[in-house]
Structures are given as structure tokens and as C-alpha cells.
Amino acid sequence: MKMEWIILAHGDCDGVCSASLALSAKKNSKVVFTNPAGLLSELKSIETGNIIITDIALTPTHKDEIVSEFKRLSSKGRIIYLDHHPPPSGLNMKKLPVETVRGSKGACASELAYACFRDILDTEMSRVAIYGAIGDYSDNTPGVRELLKKWDKRELYLEAGILVAALEGVKKRDFDFKRSLVTYLSANRLPSFDRNLVEIAMRESEKDERMRHVVKGLVKTHGKVAYVVNVEWSLGKAATYARAYGNTLVGVAAEEVEENMDMSIRSVNLKNLHRVVSKVAEELKGIGGGHANAAGARIPKESFSEFIKRLDEELSI
Template sequence: MSWFIFAHGDCDGVCSASLAFSVKKDAKVFFTSPAGLLQDLKQVKDENLIITDIALTSSYKEEIISELKRISSKSEVLYFDHHPLPSGLSKEEIPATLIRGNDDSCASELVYSYFKDELDPELSRVMVYGAIGDYSDNTKVVKMVLNEWDKRELYLEAGILVKVLEGTRKRDYDFKRSLVLYLSQNKLPSLSEELVKIAVQESILDEQMREVVKGNTKVVGNVSYVKDVPWSLGKAATYARVYGKTIVGVAAEQRKEYVDMSIRSITLDNLYEVVSKVAESLNGTGGGHKNAAGSRVPKDLFMQFISKLNDAVSTQLSS
């Protein structure tokens, strides 16, 4: 039976997919997101499935679980993830082989540890790129692997990958598939002229866009936000927070009927909870990590989202 790999399109997602792909060489790789997972699961017929770095959102959890049940009744389903589960859902209720860490171990680390005996040992550096991309390079496993490399070299490679993946090629899934193949062969990002060129272009854009964010950040209480800046949402959210001098930053981008967002915070430690609650109260979805989250709400409810997010954060700060 052939394999599908469903992965997130960021650095951790791509690196974890590369590690899985190096073991399941005939697999087909698809990029998806928490909001898109349900639709993509419906496409799975007779394939085994690896899901990596895709959070399970509470909005579709019943439907997703029933799809996983359908698939796992005849196929193997390996689900690697490090995002908090929706509240009220336990690991036992998910019909798949679940490989979960806490928030600190990224998906690349989970895939690496799971397939360790089948992997080329030198692919350990691809795991490290994924960990750096997710700010998760401080775990026991990653630190041990870093002892086997000169870590300065790996940071360069990870830096190039992050720039390439968050940049203008964000939704170019064929490009990302080719990158999965490239990394699975343990080739260095810095040795690809194409990747280096994209990364350098991205640096130029980063310097410009940081200024655009600086000039366009608006503040509602404890929340700073920018909308439709043609830049990585994650980076825009971080700099909105910095320039707005608040503890939460939001970067939003309007797509057809809804708005996609990245949200970044400092010192909050439960951003994913706050964001998912607010998003769901507005018919949207949301989730993520302690201080980094994503959300999607109907486009007309964006300002309500900002205002409710501020209410929730302010209430938490005052208690």
C-alpha cells in the first residue's frame, strides 16, 4: 500500500516531511493546514498516511476523528504533532498511531526519533533545521545531535530554509515538494544557487517590509495589528507586536471569504487557548502554541476578532 504524507508548509513541516519521505520513498507529499486537514483527509482512499506538524483544531475535531477512523480501519495512520490538543479531547480518542511530544519538541524531532533506526544518521541535521525553524532547538535530543555537528553551519542552513519557506514561495507547493526531495537526500540548502538567491531576495524584502509594518501598525489596547502587508505573516505579527509595544501582535491577510492570521505574543504562555476561543466565538478556527498561533475567521469579522482578542488578553492580564 502506498503512502501519503500530509505536512505543514513551514520549516518544521517541510523538514519533518523530508525525514519521513527518506523512509517512505514512494510517498506522495501534500501540504495542508489545520483548517484544510479535514478536506484533505477526505481525499485519502487506500493509502497509508503520515500526518506531520498539523494541529488538530477543535472546530472540526469530530469530523476529523471520524475521517481518521475511516482511514485507520484499513490503513496505517501515523500522526506526528506537538501542538496542544483541543480542550476536552484526549489522546485515546484519536484513532491513529499518535506520536506526540510536548510543545518543546518539534515535529521534525518526533519524526526523527520515531524512524531513527531506518534513517541515514546524517539526516540528523535536517531534523535540526526543523527544530531551529520552530524555535525548538533547546531539547535534549536536539542538543545531543548538535554535539555531532558544528552548530554554526547548521544555523546558516536553517536560516536559508526559513527565509525560503516563509517568503514569496509560501504557497508554491510544487516547489516545496522539490525541497522535500532535496533535503531528504541530505543536500545542503547553501549549495543550491536557487535557494540562496531566494533567501537573499527575501532578506531585501524583509528590510523593506519591516519598515512598512512600522508605519502601518495599529493598536487596540494590548493588541497590535497589521493587515495585508505582502510579507510573511509570522514575521509581520512579530514586528507589529514590537513596534506597537504590546504583548500581542497580529498580522492578517484577506483571502476570498476569510482572513488568515498569524498571532505572536510574549509572556502569555496560553496564546493558543485564547486565540481558539475567540476565533470559535466568531465562527472561525484557531490554535497553535504558547506564544505563537494562527487563526482564520470570516473576513467581515476581523475587527471583532481584534477587539475580542484584546478583551480576552486584558482580562487575563488583570487577573
């Protein structure tokens, strides 16, 4: 009997696009959306099967347990790990029982997924990889530039813009919507051909224009950090504009989720934001990570003020 494939994916544009490429390559796979904080519990819930993990970082807090789960599951099936986040300190990815793909420097998960399954994908699925790269600000790698040569890039930026706006226009945990979108994109259908998707994107664009001014009025600063709390908008965008309007090195947007604060953190030309955020979050019994200029964190909500203070201190070293 053929073994089932399970796709574990992040729910942002890069995660959705990389999952779409994986689903196009491995038809009838089960698609599950999760995040770095939830990856361990998802792995524990799987008894057997082949697994594709896309755009989900390995957190320092859970790394040993995740490695243990990788060993358990790899004895029963294949694990393909397609991610571009820096691994936790001390973890050698080459020694893990998972299949990985080497991409160009700065390659996003969508670029890695296309490279992984290229031989069995329709070549036109390259545009889905490009959507993911645009959505993740990773569209200037040698790999994506090569893929773009086959397309009119103006058309693809329109499609990616619709996709990004639509994903930010639905609730973060609307996984049924995201699963249907993965299925839609896996069949090489254009975002602009889905009237519902376009309408959601247009509403989100109108909201963006309003919310920029809301952030401008609410932003607070602490040294090199500007921040906003519980703004009903994309955390990534709110963090970007908090930084811009606060005229600081780093912008933070946070929202209360039960007993925690979920945050997006953005900077420009910092190059080590993920390390700084991870260090501060772990000191406060939370988790954090991401990229050189874009990161995320989850900490106990009572520690938020201390997080801002320590983040500023780390930036001042």
C-alpha cells in the same frame, strides 16, 4: 502489493523538514501540503493507504469528523500522527487509532519525525530535524540539544536560516516548489548547495529589511494588541514586528483571502496564546490555534475588528 504511503504536511519550515524525514524513511511517498483547516477534506479524499501527518493541528471545529476519518482510514492502513500542537479540549490522543511519538517537552514535528523513523534513517538526517526545530523556535529541547552535539551548530544555523528565508520568499501555496524541496532535503542535501534556494533567501533577506520599516509605519494598536493588515510579507514576521513596534503584549498580522482573514498572532511569555486565539476565533465562526506564544487563525473578514477587540478583552482578564 505494497500499500502506498501518503504524507500530509504543513508548508512551513517544520512541516517541510518533518515531511523530508518521512519521505527519507518511506521512499516514493506522495507528499501533499495542507493545514488545519484543510486536513478534514484531505482525509476524506483518501480511499486507502498508509498516512503520515506532520505538523498539522487538529481543530476543535472539525475534531469529531477528523476522528471519524481516522477510524475509517485506520481500518485500511496505518496512520502516523506527528504533531506538537495542543489537542482540542476533550480529545484524548491516546484513544485515537493513530500512532504517535512521545518527544521531549516542546519538541517540534521535525524532532518527532526523526525520533519516529530514527532506526531506518541515515544518522546524518538528524540535521534536517535540527533545521526544522530552528525554524520553529524549538531548538532548545533536550532532544535537539543532544542531536546538536554531533554537529558544528554554526553551520546548521546558517543552513536553517537559508531554508527559512527561502520558504518565506516563495508564495505560501507554491506546493510544487515545496515538494521539490522535500525531495531535495530527503536526500540529505544542504540548502546552501542549491544556488536557486540561496538566491531566493538573499532576496527575502533584503525584503525583510525594507518591510520592517513598512510595518513600523502601518502598525495600529488596540489596548494590548498591535496589528497590521495586508502587508505583503511573511505574516509571522509582520506579527512579530507589529508587537515590537506597537510595544504591546500581542502582535497580529492579517491578510484577506477571499471572504476570510488569515492571521498570524505572536506574543512573548504569554504561555496560553493558542487557547485565547482559539476561543475568540470560534466565537466569530472561525478557527484558531497554535502554540503558547505563536498562533494562527482564520475568521470571516467582516469580523476582523471584533476579533481584535475581543482578543484585547481576553488579554485583559
